[in-house]
Amino acid sequence: NAGVTQTPKFQVLKTGQSMTLQCAQDMNHNSMYWYRQDPGMGLRLIYYSASEGTTDKGEVPNGYNVSRLNKREFSLRLESAAPSQTSVYFCASRGGLFGQPQHFGDGTRLSIL
Amino acid sequence: KNEVEQSPQNLTAQEGEFITINCSYSVGISALHWLQQHPGGGIVSLFMLSSGKKKHGRLIATINIQEKHSSLHITASHPRDSAVYICAVIRETSGSRLTFGEGTQLTVNP
Secondary structure, eight states: OOOOEEESSEEEEEOTTEEEEEEEESOOEEEEEEEEEEETSEEEEEEEETTTTTEOOSSSTTTEEEEOOOSSSSSEEEESOGGGGEEEEEEEOOOSSOOOOOOOOOOEEEEOO | OOSSEEEEEEEEETTTOOEEEEEEOOOOOOEEEEEEEOSSSSSEEEEEESEEEEEEEEEEEEETTTEEEEEEEEOOOGGGGGGGEEEEETEEEEEEEEEEEEEEEEEEEO
């Protein structure tokens, strides 16, 4: 019963390096989301995908790209990492019916030096 | 001003106490969620409300749409309730996207 799986759980990067965070869900959910969580701030939406083949910007998309590879997988890419992108990243998914909750992965703790 | 405000930011209680966490929002919403973030970081959904009150075990969530306010109550608190509790709203115009409060850090001491 995996739910939402994120990899990796921890990563340290140097400024300017690139990296892709992976997210996969096994609940046949249509919608998937990427958030970042920073101290003193609530979770903020980076990008989301309402269905396979579609992606849209959230509140804080600058510096990120996403790919909805198929219904299961939604990846987040940092092309040129910056220290301001040090954060904890959460992926979530949700079924199609109104009232369904979002299911979250365990998070990826990313540090950029 | 944030669209979703929680109070208090931090709360320390003794085991057995009745706990209330408040959430106020300034936008029209279609629903409100309460989530729990464990010390290890995992986030789980506790409730989704669009009106009235819901209860699950020792947890009770209420919402007053007219006053744009929701409360999460924990009865007979226990150290395992120690976590961050997060309020999030679905704005009327945002489809399924959530707007989050900053969270309330709850510590329950034995």
